[in-house]
Every structure is written in structure tokens, then in C-alpha cells.
Amino acid sequence: xxxxxxxxxxxxxxxxxxxxxxxxxxxxxxxxxxxxxxxxxxxxxxxxxxxxxxxxxxxxxxxxxxxxxxxxxxxxxxxxxxxxxxxxxxxxxxxxxxxxxxxxxxxxxxxxxxxxxxxxxxxxxxxxxxxxxxxxxxxxxxxxxxxxxxxxxxxxxxxxxxxxxxxxxxxxxxxxxxxxxxx
Numbered sequence: 001x002x003x004x005x006x007x008x009x010x011x012x013x014x015x016x017x018x019x020x021x022x023x024x025x026x027x028x029x030x031x032x033x034x035x036x037x038x039x040x041x042x043x044x045x046x047x048x049x050x051x052x053x054x055x056x057x058x059x060x061x062x063x064x065x066x067x068x069x070x071x072x073x074x075x076x077x078x079x080x081x082x083x084x085x086x087x088x089x090x091x092x093x094x095x096x097x098x099x100x101x102x103x104x105x106x107x108x109x110x111x112x113x114x115x116x117x118x119x120x121x122x123x124x125x126x127x128x129x130x131x132x133x134x135x136x137x138x139x140x141x142x143x144x145x146x147x148x149x150x151x152x153x154x155x156x157x158x159x160x161x162x163x164x165x166x167x168x169x170x171x172x173x174x175x176x177x178x179x180x181x182x183x
Contacts, residue, residue, distance in 0.1 A: 006073065007165060008027065008165060009027045012165060012172065016169065020049040024046070024047060024049065025050075026051070028053070030057070031057060032057065034077055036059075039119075039127075046081055047081070051079070052079050053077060054077045055073045055077075056077075060077065068113055074142055074153070075133060075137070075138065076132065076136055076164060076168055079132070081127075082094065082179070084126065085125055088118060091116060093182075098132060101171065102114070102132065102174075105174045112135075117131070134154070135154065136154050136155065137164065138155065139153075139155065139156065
């Protein structure tokens with residue numbers, strides 16, 4: 001992967017100003033799942049708004065127990081640590097928040113996955129981790145053969161590569177705005 005194609009934590013952070021979502025950003029070359037990393041960091045006291053991106057996940061999770069696969073350095077794979085004032089039974093509001101943020105950014109929700117994992121915390125705001133995956137610069141050859149007829153990416157739809165750092169900044173801005181407004 002070329003250096004110009006890599007996500008940059010400092011570049012992302014610099015593009016966000018005084019945001020809650022993205023107040024701390026970590027970019028990993030590879031991990032099992034960004035949700036796993038964020039949950040571990042949350043247990044160590046990480047602040048709300050932490051975002052962990054991975055260039056590649058070896059055990060990414062999708063909705064309903066599905067696997068989320070993405071070629072290294074081609075998508076946006078991230079998890080956001082939230083400490084929302086939301087009851088566990090209302091956790092679907094967090095999925096709506098993430099989907100709306102992605103839709104605002106992409107103007108389409110056909111290229112994404114959202115997985116929200118919530119943990120109860122007695123006497124404190126609950127802990128939630130929103131895992132987001134967006135197919136950005138994949139070509140058909142990056143998808144498993146059985147998915148090639150139905151999987152797509154922004155690059156396929158738009159006819160060329162997309163700047164992942166710029167897209168990540170736009171996504172985090174949208175998520176931050178919606179989080180401040182609604183949760």
C-alpha cells in the first residue's frame with residue numbers, strides 16, 4: 001500500500017477541530033476487530049469519542065453475526081467509543097445515529113455496515129462501541145467470488161479512487177454533529 005493511500009491519525013485529528021467524536025484517533029495496520037480494541041481500551045478508561053481505524057481486520061464482525069471482510073487499505077474500518085445517556089432497550093437509536101451519519105456522508109447506505117455493541121455500566125453512562133465499515137476503493141477482484149455480483153464500493157460506483165482520509169474526516173464530522181444534537 002502506498003503511503004498516500006494510508007490513513008493518518010494526525011491528519012484525521014487535525015481535520016476535526018473541537019469534536020467529541022475523534023478527540024483521540026488511533027490507526028492500526030492490522031487487528032482482529034476494531035470493536036475488540038475499543039472495548040479493551042474502554043475497560044482501561046479511554047475517553048468517549050475515541051476512534052480506532054484499522055487498515056485491515058482479520059476477524060471483523062458484521063451485522064447478525066456475519067463476517068465483515070475488506071481488502072487491506074481499501075475501506076474505512078473503524079470503531080467509535082461512546083458513553084451515551086441511552087437505556088439499553090433504546091440502543092437501536094445508536095444504529096440509527098451511525099446509519100444517518102454515514103448516509104449524510106455518502107448520500108447512500110448501500111456500501112456500509114454498522115455494528116453497535118452496548119454494555120451496561122451500573123451508576124454510569126452505558127458503554128457503546130459503534131463499528132463502521134465502508135467499502136471505499138475496492139475493485140471487483142477485492143471481493144470474494146460469491147459476493148462479486150452484489151458487493152460494491154465507492155470507487156466502483158464513482159468510477160475512480162476516493163481519498164480515504166478526506167472521507168474519514170467527513171464521516172467523523174457527520175457523526176460528531178449528530179451525536180451532539182441527538183444523544
